[in-house]
Amino acid sequence: METMQQAEPATGMCVIWSTVPPSRSEDLAKRLLDKELVACVNITPVRSLYRWKGEACDDREHLLIMKTKKSLADLVIRELKGMHPYEVPEIIVLPVIAGHPPYLAWVQEETRD
Amino acid sequence: METMQQAEPATGMCVIWSTVPPSRSEDLAKRLLDKELVACVNITPVRSLYRWKGEACDDREHLLIMKTKKSLADLVIRELKGMHPYEVPEIIVLPVIAGHPPYLAWVQEETRD
Amino acid sequence: METMQQAEPATGMCVIWSTVPPSRSEDLAKRLLDKELVACVNITPVRSLYRWKGEACDDREHLLIMKTKKSLADLVIRELKGMHPYEVPEIIVLPVIAGHPPYLAWVQEETRD
Numbered sequence: 001m002e003t004m005q006q007a008e009p010a011t012g013m014c015v016i017w018s019t020v021p022p023s024r025s026e027d028l029a030k031r032l033l034d035k036e037l038v039a040c041v042n043i044t045p046v047r048s049l050y051r052w053k054g055e056a057c058d059d060r061e062h063l064l065i066m067k068t069k070k071s072l073a074d075l076v077i078r079e080l081k082g083m084h085p086y087e088v089p090e091i092i093v094l095p096v097i098a099g100h101p102p103y104l105a106w107v108q109e110e111t112r113d
Numbered sequence: 114m115e116t117m118q119q120a121e122p123a124t125g126m127c128v129i130w131s132t133v134p135p136s137r138s139e140d141l142a143k144r145l146l147d148k149e150l151v152a153c154v155n156i157t158p159v160r161s162l163y164r165w166k167g168e169a170c171d172d173r174e175h176l177l178i179m180k181t182k183k184s185l186a187d188l189v190i191r192e193l194k195g196m197h198p199y200e201v202p203e204i205i206v207l208p209v210i211a212g213h214p215p216y217l218a219w220v221q222e223e224t225r226d
Numbered sequence: 227m228e229t230m231q232q233a234e235p236a237t238g239m240c241v242i243w244s245t246v247p248p249s250r251s252e253d254l255a256k257r258l259l260d261k262e263l264v265a266c267v268n269i270t271p272v273r274s275l276y277r278w279k280g281e282a283c284d285d286r287e288h289l290l291i292m293k294t295k296k297s298l299a300d301l302v303i304r305e306l307k308g309m310h311p312y313e314v315p316e317i318i319v320l321p322v323i324a325g326h327p328p329y330l331a332w333v334q335e336e337t338r339d
Contacts, residue, residue, distance in 0.1 A: 014323070015207070019268065029162045033169075040163035040203065042132065042176060046291070049255045050266035051336060056259075063268060063291075065159070065176075067203070077326050088332050090266065090293070092239070093324035097127070098206035100190050106201050110164060126318070142275045146282075153276035153316065155245065155289060178272070178289075180316070210240070211319035213303050219314050223277060 013096040013107050014073055016066040018080055018089060019048055025062035028083055037076050038066040039110035069111050070095075126209040126220050127186055129179040131193055131202060132161055138175035141196055150189050151179040152223035182224050183208075239322040239333050240299055242292040244306055244315060245274055251288035254309055263302045264292040265336035295337050296321075 016038070020028055022045065029041035042065040050057050068076055073093045080091055096104075129151070133141055135158065142154035155178040163170050181189055186206045193204055209217075242264070246254055248271065255267035268291040276283050294302055299319045306317055322330075 011205075013205070015205070026162070030169075033162060033164065040161060042159040042161050042174075044157060044159045044176070044270060046268040046270045048266060048268050049252070049259060051259065056256075061268070063270070067205070073324050077324070081326055088328045089326060090329050091326040092237075092241070092293070092322045092329070094207055094241070094320055095323050096205045097208050098186050098190070100194055100202060100204040102201045103203050103205070124318075128318070128320070139275070143282075146275060146277065153274060155272040155274050155287070157270060157272045157289070180318070207320055209318045210321050211299050211303070213307055213315060213317040215314045216316050216318070 010070070011096045011099055011104050012070055013099065013104055014068060014070040015094045015096060016068060016073060016076055016091065017094070018064045018066070018084070018091045019046065019061040020064055020089070021085060022060060022062045024085060025064060028080065029064060029066075031083060032066065032076065032080065035079065036110070036112040037072055037079060038068040039107040040067045041065065067107055069108060072111055123183070124209045124212055124217050125183055126212065126217055127181065127183040128207045128209060129181060129186060129189055129204065130207070131177045131179070131197070131204045132159065132174040133177055133202070134198060135173060135175045137198060138177060141193065142177060142179075144196060145179065145189065145193065148192065149223070149225040150185055150192060151181040152220040153180045154178065180220055182221060185224055236296070237322045237325055237330050238296055239325065239330055240294060240296040241320045241322060242294060242299060242302055242317065243320070244290045244292070244310070244317045245272065245287040246290055246315070247311060248286060248288045250311060251290060254306065255290060255292075257309060258292065258302065258306065261305065262336070262338040263298055263305060264294040265333040266293045267291065293333055295334060298337055
């Protein structure tokens with residue numbers, strides 16, 4: 001990979017992705033919102049191709065795109081894992097390096113301290 | 114979070130996300146392209162769950178996935194905010210840490226200096 | 227952009243995006259999976275607006291969202307470029323800064339060393 005190293009500016013915000021069964025996306029999103037663990041959740045349908053224990057899988061899932069404080073990421077991961085129907089759910093965190101300041105502030109206000 | 118600290122390689126490129134009303138996605142995308150502020154915009158429908166001023170909201174939106182130079186991110190944020198119909202639009206920036214070199218170069222060429 | 231500099235924690239994992247013709251998404255995803263270059267691929271339809279050699283383009287594409295080891299990113303880029311029908315395909319890499327530990331471990335196990 002390109003070698004020009006540079007620490008990314010931090011906004012205190014992150015995006016968390018998780019794939020879930022379509023039947024559970026609304027429920028999981030609303031429970032995380034009610035716990036003030038995330039400020040907003042976008043849901044979009046995806047087709048997921050992967051291997052599970054050697055078997056090729058081709059599933060229709062919903063991708064949850066959750067916006068929250070970076071400091072809450074570990075707690076969101078633990079809570080979502082506890083609600084999630086899969087044995088090993090995909091829950092990953094991506095950094096947000098900039099944004100519209102009032103929106104970044106809104107995410108902070110909408111999520112627990 | 115995992116503590117192995119590592120500055121990410123930088124590519125000079127970023128991805129900017131914004132959620133917009135479906136009726137405005139094409140217009141906003143084309144205006145940013147015409148101003149050479151972004152090289153490419155992907156548009157995909159999402160369902161958005163969030164609270165606004167204490168009210169639970171459940172909206173159909175379009176997610177704009179914009180690819181541009183990192184150095185243009187602040188300008189894209191300001192310009193998009195000026196065109197956007199929401200009071201506090203979601204406009205966030207994610208880092209791109211590597212990519213197909215000719216594509217990264219194309220993004221640089223397609224956007225203003 | 228905000229100036230508070232902070233090296234992001236690294237997980238050894240990344241997400242790779244590429245836009246492809248809808249007719250090729252399944253084939254390209256399965257070939258990368260078979261080569262153990264990626265652990266999982268989500269596919270979602272997008273509308274892409276951009277300019278190519280001065281011409282405004284408005285295409286229906288599929289976005290491939292691939293999860294893999296960061297150490298494999300360059301190889302995935304080269305292999306996908308070799309299979310991809312476009313002259314200059316979009317292939318970009320985003321960092322994953324945290325995640326559900328068993329899932330991060332699964333991505334490592336499912337992809338070649």
